[in-house]
Amino acid sequence: MHTSPPATVEGVAHENPALLHHFATEEQQKNAANLGMWVFLATEIMFFGGMFFAYLVYRYWYFGDFGAGSQSMNVTLGGTNTAVLICSSLTVALAVRAAQLGKQKMIVVCLILTMLLGLVFLGIKGVEYHDKFVEHHVPGPSFYFPGHVPGHVNIPINQQHAQIFFSLYFIMTGLHALHMIIGVGLFAFITLHAMRGRYHPNYYTPVETAGLYWHFVDIIWIYLFPLLYLIDRSQ
Amino acid sequence: MSEHVSSLKLYIGIWITLLIGTVLTVVVAKIPLGPFNAVVALSIATIKATLVVLFFMHVKYTHEKLTRVVIISALCWLAILLALSMADYATRLW
Numbered sequence: 411m412h413t414s415p416p417a418t419v420e421g422v423a424h425e426n427p428a429l430l431h432h433f434a435t436e437e438q439q440k441n442a443a444n445l446g447m448w449v450f451l452a453t454e455i456m457f458f459g460g461m462f463f464a465y466l467v468y469r470y471w472y473f474g475d476f477g478a479g480s481q482s483m484n485v486t487l488g489g490t491n492t493a494v495l496i497c498s499s500l501t502v503a504l505a506v507r508a509a510q511l512g513k514q515k516m517i518v519v520c521l522i523l524t525m526l527l528g529l530v531f532l533g534i535k536g537v538e539y540h541d542k543f544v545e546h547h548v549p550g551p552s553f554y555f556p557g558h559v560p561g562h563v564n565i566p567i568n569q570q571h572a573q574i575f576f577s578l579y580f581i582m583t584g585l586h587a588l589h590m591i592i593g594v595g596l597f598a599f600i601t602l603h604a605m606r607g608r609y610h611p612n613y614y615t616p617v618e619t620a621g622l623y624w625h626f627v628d629i630i631w632i633y634l635f636p637l638l639y640l641i642d643r644s645q
Numbered sequence: 646m647s648e649h650v651s652s653l654k655l656y657i658g659i660w661i662t663l664l665i666g667t668v669l670t671v672v673v674a675k676i677p678l679g680p681f682n683a684v685v686a687l688s689i690a691t692i693k694a695t696l697v698v699l700f701f702m703h704v705k706y707t708h709e710k711l712t713r714v715v716i717i718s719a720l721c722w723l724a725i726l727l728a729l730s731m732a733d734y735a736t737r738l739w
Contacts, residue, residue, distance in 0.1 A: 441709045448712050452719035459723045466727070467734045485671060492667045500660040503651075503701045510650045611648075625702050629694045636670050636686035644677035 428613035472571035474559030477642035479575035498527035509614030649706035
């Protein structure tokens, strides 16, 4: 069993209470936590990578039907959501900066703004999903997607191929939204700690690692937006 | 702490660049470029993602070399996933 090493009175007074006993320095502890988040993000790249690959293969096979599906997306709402996420990435970056500078109130303000922007994103996504349900664009027995392939008036849309597009749309944006919900939950937890003044220039690792996660989720959307909404707009 | 603190100006600059990139993708998407529409859209997305990684995620200023190893390996694995699987699917009819 491990027992705490005897510490001198000065030693205790100068020690950062956030420094765990199995790390030599604060910097080592911080680097380990950051590296852990990056390794997790590497697994997330493979997780989303599989879905991006599925999209690539089916787009290659069912090019016209994917074009038609993509043209049915609401670019205004999708573009607004992209801007909302970029703003939330800025507020996270500013929250980390506030923690580095020891501005307690600023951390809380930036994190609350981030959560609000995250919820705005999810709300707009909900409106888009609602529209898709009303239009019968959700894969299943009531799926209905009339029309023709972009650029070919005499080729009707293949209903099954179009359902693959919408399945990929719902799976990819749905899992992205799930990541957003988890991110908002993480920030709610961190905001509570920030309100109690737990973070200071010598210890703000949770703010930073949750920030890395949030920026990653932003990057996934940066790719999802053009692939799902924009690629077939010129025809 | 020897931690690098980026200036407010830099963050605002990156933020505005990302917003301009978003507007640019939407505008370019409406110009008929054939297969290059996808190339342009993904290039802009990659530039935006790189800016986020370097400046918002502080990779440009990190002293920890292992972070870079992890990021580069992740991108290599993704390239292997996409390239080798596509080599299969794209050549099935040959």
